[in-house]
Amino acid sequence: MAHSRGFSINLAEKCVIVTGGNRGIGLAISQACARAGARVAIIYRSSKDAEKVAEGIAKDTGARCQAYQCDVSDSELVTKTFKKIDSEMGPVTGLVANAGVSVVKPALELTKDDFEKVYNVNVLGVFNAARAAAELWIKHKHQGGSIVITSSMSSRIINQLGTGKPLTQVFYNSSKAAVSNLVKGLAAEWAHNDIRVNAVCPGYVETDQTSGMDQKIRDYQAGHLPLGRFAKPHEMAPMALLLLSEHASYMTGQEYFVDGGQLVY
């Protein structure tokens, strides 16, 4: 059972794939899924220690946890890897499409390569993973499934990251808006297959993605959040676990903001 300030969800008998599950928010969700009794398949791209991370989760929780290397932007590889996971650890019952990347540059300096870097992971990679999971459930007649996509509060608002001049993340923000829309289309198309699709939209979370932020900007942003601080990665896990569980059986096509109140302003 997973416990976080009284929150408790049982995922025994579930098998969950978490893309980008070896660090940051994905790692916290992988750990929480394993604590809740699920078998967890972690997808990573190039990390050297992902297998050790998976072994550590298995040791700490007693749940089965394995790491699989796979670039989510490679559609064929994703399909192949998901089939492998399904036969080795499955049947797969849930997906957390969480892997994401960011490029922080002024808009005038952004290139086609920057666009592809961001969109190939944040949009195409999410779609590849969602489709590969849905194919497992539809073609192999598993009993439905739950897809949780890590979007962002920046699907709705633009964060100012510059000191002096305005600096945003044009490709990143727009990729997250695309993903939040993708959630609705996939939820509508797959609902009759008993597949639910939702997004968790984090606010600022203390991970490698935010570690490079200028300290002045970080203090300013934290100071303007109603809760007055960035989140810890584990604070994103309860919403993901809820959406993966049977308790969310009537929840689909939605975005759930876990943002310290950022969107109230």
Ligand code: NDP
């Ligand atoms: P991190 O930078 O800490 O981790 C990124 C993860 O994604 C790593 O596990 C990485 O694997 C994996 N990854 C990246 N590219 C690929 C790829 N092509 N194929 C497979 N895996 C890949 O990210 P966070 O934990 O901060 O973010 C997780 C998600 O949450 C992202 O979608 C991000 O946009 C979103 N988010 C984060 C916020 C924050 O403040 N941190 C705020 C709002 C949303 P590897 O280690 O092998 O490189």
